Every structure is written in structure tokens, then in C-alpha cells.
Amino acid sequence: MIGEIIAIGNELTSGRILNSTSYFAASHLYAAGHEIAAMATIGDEPQMIGKALRESVERADFVVVTGGLGPTNDDMTNAAVADALNLPTILYPEIFDKIKQSQSFKEMPSLEKLAWLPSGAEILKPGDKIAGYLLVYHEKPIFFLPGVPHQMRELMLDRVIPRLASWGGNNITLVKQKVFKVFGLPESMLQEMLADLEKSNQKLRIGYYPNAAEVHLSLTVRGRTHEETETQFSQGEASIRKILGCCIYSDDGDTLEAIVGRSLKEQKKTLALAESCTGGLLAHHITLIAGSSDYFLGGIVAYANRVKEEILHVRTDTLENCGAVSQETAREMALGVKKITGADLALAITGIAGPDGGSPEKPVGTVCFAVASRGTTLSFRFHFNGNRNTVQTKAAMTGLDLLRRHLHGLDFIDSGW
Template structure:
């Protein structure tokens, strides 16, 4: 089953914004059994949109259009659709009511530009009635046209929740497909690939999507029936899990912080963190998760030495003898935050994120991570690659993954590729 994507926006052809939504859509659709044959990216240009649209609606059973639905005067997608399909633009009362309600909620003055967003080609069916976002389906001859906002978050929500289910209903794919994404931390893409290359065959495809420091693998199985596709997927998953077991931290929508949060909730246990070079990143990731207040008690970002002394009771002597980036300081930070917060566990991080501050003995990327639990307190030294931001991301991810490995496998000192002998 083949289709096309028409991505509209001056910013996309001027290289100001990456066309990530088309990339995600092509990927998600491919994994759902739909092949995208053309991705056309053009500016907010009425004539050009009409030319491409009139070709695409003849050629494909479905077309996904993104962008140009906003309130500003450069947004012309609705007009282009109406003129191409020879349909009048009509004010959609439901959409207008939503826009006015939202203006009222937010205490905004009515804005005629915003109301333009309710003028849709006749027959357009809004894709969502519950969320304040543009997006509609319109049928033309044998073609389903999905018009989505260019805003990535809204585009992805509608793609996943509305477009793919509607495609499955109206244009069921010829082969059954079963697919799952595994999330891995601690292995390299090329090493995973080397181990898995014999697993791929005509009906089993593996996609590699590095999201550093994580690697995401999408495994897609085809079959004559749902059962066959499902069975083929499960067999492959069994082999992959046997190979990479503890490196796999989750699947599909999981994040490391959601997995850790779920484990802590289930066990009724609590966590506190003491961060230096990660600067609050671990606490911030943990508290992105709804309900984290039930297991996350507190965090401290002890950037200065004085803060480590004041807030964590690290001794001045320890900092002077061993330095802020040392095993002794990492242990004292983990013990200090756990002692004052009385949580089940604590994590501590102290290191050199760069770009300055490195030395031959402690180069940029050197990070000590400490972990304290009822069994005791331990610390390990790591050397992470990349720039400041990547070192911070690696350190935060490793700390969270360490806790996950302890909660899942009881491993007090898990092994990682980035461990450094200090």
C-alpha cells in the first residue's frame, strides 16, 4: 500500500527547520505496512502546493500533508486544498467554537487571524475533538488526504493516534506486520549490527536508530497473518534478548526514567540524587515523569565545593586531599544525600564535562558515579566520549541505568564499556 507526504513550509526549504516530521511519518508508516513513495517538501507557495497536490491525489490512495495550517497570513494550505479539489472554504463551527473557547481560557482577545484556522475545505472532518490542535481528513475521489499541523508534537500525536488507525480501517495493508522497538544502553551500533546481521531476511527487518547515548532497534516482521508475523517477531526478540539481555532497558515508549520510576513505585522505595557535573539533569529527567513525587524525595546540584560541604556534609579534607572529582567525594556525596533524605537509594555524580577543566590524569569526560543502597555505598569511574552535553547525557544515563540494573538484576557494580581504571 503506497502513499506520499507533502510537507509545506518556507522554513523547511530554507534550511531553517529540519523536516523531521516527514522522516518520522515515513518510518512509522513503513513499520505499519505502508510504503511512502514520495516526500515532497515545498514552501508556503499556493501555486506550487496546488501543482503537487493535483498530481499526488491522482497517483496515491493516501496523501499526508503537513504544515501551513496555522493562523498567520503565510499559511495557505487550506486555500490550496480547496482550490485543487474544487471545494469551497467553509467555516467549521466546531473548530471555531474550540478556538474561541481556548482564547477565553487563556484570556486572549479575539484575533481574526486565529479564526482563519476554522475556514476548512467543505467536507473536512477534524481529526480530534478533544485537543486544541488543527488537523483534518478529507476524501477526494479515491484518495484519503490527511492534513496535519507542522508542529512536531501535534503531528506525531495525530499520526499515531488518528492517521494510522484510520489507514488500517480504510486501506488495510496487504501483509500483516508486527513490530517492536527495543531500547539499548551500553553497546555500540556497529557491534549490535555485527551480531544481528544473520537474523535479517525477507520477512524480518531490523532498523538501527542511534539516539545517543541510547541505541534504538526496530524489529519488523511480516507474515501472511497477524499470528505468523507475531510469531516471527517473538522468535527474533527471543534471540536478541538472549544476546543483549541486561543492555535492553525498555521497549517502545519506555524511557530509562519511566522504567526506573515504575520499578521504584512497585517496590515502594525512594530515591534522592546529588549531582555536580550533570547539573540537575538526572533530577530533571526523573521529575519529567508524572507521579515521580511518590518515589523522588529530593536532589541537590552541588556545583561549588562549598555546596558539597554545606548540603552533603562532604568534608573539606576529602575535597582537599582527593579533589572534587574522586572516588572519595562520589562516595561521600552519595552517602550524604541518602543520610539526610532517608531514602532507600541515592545516586551521586561528580566529573569533568568540559570543555575546560581537564588534565592529563583527569581528562574531560572523566566522571565518578556513586550509588548508595541498604547493602552499602559504591562508586565507579567512567570516561565518556563527546562534547559537554554528550558527557552530561552519558553520565545521567549511566547513573539511571545503574539503578535499573540493581533493581532488576541485583547487580551492585554493573560493568559498562566506558568504565575506566582509576
């Protein structure tokens, strides 16, 4: 289906807030097989809202409207709808009853406004506090969602996408979708690896969403029956998993740091880090997870060579003969931090983030890693493209991925991108 998205609010047209809700809606609708022809952002102006709505409904198969559903005076959506589509606003007693029971109603009688909706509106989450309704106008669905991002996302995923999938009466189409997080392969290489699969099976719709150092890959299948959809989808998923192997690290939204944290906890192992070029970024990611103090002992940000020598006990010989950026130095950093913290597992990163410090043998972007565990120490050398910040991000995330691969007993990659 071809849709349009309308976002409402002066906070958007004045540039006070970045409109991330339209982006979220567009990416998920696209991944579910729809096409978005246009997105509009409009201030709190009933006439302009009404005009945009009329035009969108005329052009598109469906419309998603976000924002302007709140209780304050500048929340104009319902008034604009009533006016533009010629639908009177009526009181929904089941909503008003709930509002009257709430504590906030006494201080804010204007909340009553939330119970007045265009006639014919179907509440998307009845009994819930989240505003949001569906209007069917000339047989086309118009979804009205709150502008609050997390509420909008919830209704988008739980209500809008499923309703659109089965829109059209007898002509029911089922949609199954999953997002795979892939690490260590750039978007162009992924597209190449999956090109034959896409060509040979036109039923699979694959979307690529580069996201910092990784790519999120969506697989969407649409079918006429539950069985057809499921069969197509499992075949597609199996093919993708066969091609990408353990480069897929998650299909349920998990982050690398959450997966590493969970594995450390399950295996009852503690972790320590020694970072040079990433300057604490990897430790920061590890400690984003609540409860990381259960397995993370600490880290050394060894920026100066003296810190590498005096705190991590990297040998002067190694620094002089192999250089601060070398697999040998990485090994000694990992072993050093493992020893002084007593951790079960240690990871070290040393590299050249740039823009200066490169040489023909070790250009900017060269980063060495070592993983030290009981008994074995493995070291790696990667090269990453990009500016200083990109190299730091890729290096830190690669560190996390090396930990994941170590903890799960997977093969290591050893290249860069």
C-alpha cells in the same frame, strides 16, 4: 510502498518553524517498511501546492500532505487539491453541523471553511475535532493531515500507518512494529550484536535511531496473515531480548526517569542525589516527572571541593589521596547525601566533563558513580567519549540507568561508550 511527503506552510519556508512533522512521518513510514523517495515543503501558494501534489501522485504509490487545513485565509490545501486533481469542493453537512454547535463559530464564522472538502474525501477521525482526510486518486491513497504536530502524529499512527498496511485489496499485508529503547550500548555495537539475527531472518526489519545518550530500536515484521505476522514478530522480539537483555529498558515509550520514579514509588523508597560534573542535570531529569516530590528529597550539586567536604562530609584525606574524581569520593558523596537527607537510596556522580582537567590516569570523560542503599554501597568507574555537554548527558543518563538496575535487581554494566 514508495511514498512522498508534502508539508505546507509559510511558517516552514520562512524558517520560522522547524519542520518536525515530515521527519516524524518519514521515520514511522520507514520503520513500517515503506520508502520515502522525496519530501517537499511548500509555502501557502495554491498553484505550487497543486503542482507538487500532481507530480507526487504521479511518481509515488502514496502521498502524505500535512498543513494548510485550518480555517484562515492562508490555509490553501483544499483549494489547491480541488484545482490540481480537478475535484470540486463540497459541503460535508455532518462536519458543518458540529461546527455550528460549537461556541467558537459565533465569533469566527470562517470556521465553516473546515466543512468544505474535496468531493470523495473520507474523514479520518469522524466525529473528532481533528481535521484530516483520505482521498483516493487513480487508486493511490493521498492522506491530508493537519500541520499541528500532535494532531498530525495521532492520525499518522492511528490511521495512516494501519491503512497503508492493508492497502491494495486482496493483496493485504499486515505490519507489526515495536520500538525498544536501549541504554548503554552505542549504535555501532548494537548493529554488530544484531547483525547475525538480521542476516539469518530477512523478515525482520530493524531500524536504529540514536537519541541523545540512548538508541531507539524499531522491529518491524510484515506478513500475509495475522498468524504469520504474530509468529514472526514474537520470534524476532524474543531473539532481540535474548541478545540485548536488560539493556532494553522500555518498549512502550517510557523514559528512564519515569521508570525509576515508578519503581521508587512502588518500593516506597526516597531518593537523594550528590552531583559534581553533571551539575544538577540528573536532578533535573528526576524532577521532570510530575509527582516526583513523592520520592525525591533533594540533591547537592557539589562543584567545589569545599562543598564536598563541608556539606557532604567527604574526608579531606580521600580528596587528597584518591582525588575528587574517584570511586572513593563518589562513595563518600553518596553516603553523605544519604545521611544528611535521610533518604533510602542515594546516588553520587563525580567526573571530568572537560575540556580541561584531564590527566593520563584520568582523562576527560572519566566519571565515577556510587549507589548507596540500606547496607550496601556500590561504586563504578566509566569513561565516556564526546565533548563537555555529551559527557554530562551520558553521565546523567547513566546515573538514571544505575538507579533503574539497582531498583530492579539487575546486573550492572561498568564501562562507558
